[in-house]
Amino acid sequence: MGLNFEELDFAQTPYGELILRRRRALSLEGAEVYEVKINGEFLMSSLVNASELALADLGLAPLGDRARHVVVGGLGLGYTAVAALAHASVTEVVVVEALAEVIGWHERALVPAGAELRDDPRCRFQHADFFARAREPDLGFDGTSPGRRFDAVLLDIDHSPAGLLHGSHADFYEPAGLALLSEHLHPGGVFALWSSEPPDDAFTARLGKSFASADAHAVEFFNPLLDRDDLNTVYVCRTKAARAD
Numbered sequence: 001m002g003l004n005f006e007e008l009d010f011a012q013t014p015y016g017e018l019i020l021r022r023r024r025a026l027s028l029e030g031a032e033v034y035e036v037k038i039n040g041e042f043l044m045s046s047l048v049n050a051s052e053l054a055l056a057d058l059g060l061a062p063l064g065d066r067a068r069h070v071v072v073g074g075l076g077l078g079y080t081a082v083a084a085l086a087h088a089s090v091t092e093v094v095v096v097e098a099l100a101e102v103i104g105w106h107e108r109a110l111v112p113a114g115a116e117l118r119d120d121p122r123c124r125f126q127h128a129d130f131f132a133r134a135r136e137p138d139l140g141f142d143g144t145s146p147g148r149r150f151d152a153v154l155l156d157i158d159h160s161p162a163g164l165l166h167g168s169h170a171d172f173y174e175p176a177g178l179a180l181l182s183e184h185l186h187p188g189g190v191f192a193l194w195s196s197e198p199p200d201d202a203f204t205a206r207l208g209k210s211f212a213s214a215d216a217h218a219v220e221f222f223n224p225l226l227d228r229d230d231l232n233t234v235y236v237c238r239t240k241a242a243r244a245d
Helices: 051-065 079-085 102-105 114-119 131-132 167-173 173-183 201-208
Strands: 005-013 016-025 031-038 041-045 069-073 094-099 121-125 148-153 184-197 213-225 228-238
Touching: 005 102, 016 102, 031 213, 051 184, 051 228, 069 079, 079 114, 094 131, 102 114, 102 121, 102 184, 114 131, 121 167, 131 167, 131 173, 131 184, 167 173, 167 228, 173 184, 173 201, 201 213
Parallel strands: 069 094, 069 148, 094 121, 148 184
Antiparallel strands: 005 016, 016 031, 031 041, 184 228, 213 228
């Protein structure tokens, strides 16, 4: 790369201008940082991924050894998918990503986790709109097997249920949209959602209308880019378990 900065990819997308860049953080002893911006707004960084990892760990924890088949909504820099695959019980991760350019970053190993995900036989990239698929349980998230259900769905696309990347996502976060999402899960399955905001009691209550249980987990971490402590949220919900005969 140049001395301190390189733009690795640029594309016009339905969300606006998408930029992947690599730079050296001089304030952090020249640490290499991969960053994504969309429509001029900072979206994610390779140095700030604690809550992306927590999304997988908190979302899969309730399932124990049952966490076999997992959907990850939103590929990004790949850290949630990597964390899900680190669970020995996980045998499949289907990553649903609307932007072909982001999938291309991983297929071409332009980002740190790219080759790892590309080369793991348990991981598969699905080029599709997560929210459109969520509205259609009969179609499902796996284009090769319509209507199949999963043990867990882990979602990290919007900034928060109120901070949307696109207005078309809004209905997903209402009780009816969340209820449709629950139909993609096996009985006792888990839906986990990342948010950049602190826990929202009103939204947790909304989740509780569509799932058998819903909890908000505050994820605290140090943000080296801002040189301060930060706080995100992971919401974890479960569908009703099957009755034992």
